[in-house]
Amino acid sequence: MPGPHxxxxxxxxxLDGMRNFRDWAPPGWHWEVVSGARRLVRNPGLVVDPExxxxxxxxxxxxxxxxxxxxxxxxxxxxxxxxxxxxxxALDARFSSTWQVFQGSHPxxxxxxxxxLWVFTARRSRRRLLY
Numbered sequence: 001m002p003g004p005h006x007x008x009x010x011x012x013x014x015l016d017g018m019r020n021f022r023d024w025a026p027p028g029w030h031w032e033v034v035s036g037a038r039r040l041v042r043n044p045g046l047v048v049d050p051e052x053x054x055x056x057x058x059x060x061x062x063x064x065x066x067x068x069x070x071x072x073x074x075x076x077x078x079x080x081x082x083x084x085x086x087x088x089x090a091l092d093a094r095f096s097s098t099w100q101v102f103q104g105s106h107p108x109x110x111x112x113x114x115x116x117l118w119v120f121t122a123r124r125s126r127r128r129l130l131y
Contacts, residue, residue: 021097021115026084027053040084049073050080054112055104062108079123086121096120 025031025040028050032041049068057063068076098116103109 021099021117022091024115024118026080026087026114026118027112029084040088047077050076055106055109057106057108058110059108063106083118083121083123087118090117090121094120 023031028043028048029040030043031038049072051068052065057065094117096116099113100116100119102112102114104112
């Protein structure tokens with residue numbers, strides 16, 4: 001028998017114990033405090049395709065994804081950087097403590113819970129809100 005709808009269930013590790021949406025950081029990013037100001041900073045190391053951070057496969061239906069061409073990865077990284085900038089502006093200007101649940105394009109991908117402001121700041125011209 002299937003479990004409750006993802007919107008209503010608490011998946012282990014989905015929020016990692018966070019209650020405040022302002023503490024959430026996109027996968028591959030972390031909060032850094034510089035001179036009293038908080039900002040999102042990409043994790044150190046090689047810059048990895050954002051899609052690999054966002055969509056982790058699980059279970060027997062896991063799929064082996066083909067690596068994206070370098071040009072596609074660069075575009076995704078550039079789009080994610082722009083999205084983070086829009087998100088930071090929205091954090092300063094708006095308040096929303098609601099969350100939304102997403103799943104990638106393949107059924108084996110884990111659900112991802114994100115603040116509604118993250119969704120709001122996604123480019124509206126894109127059909128898929130995340131990657």
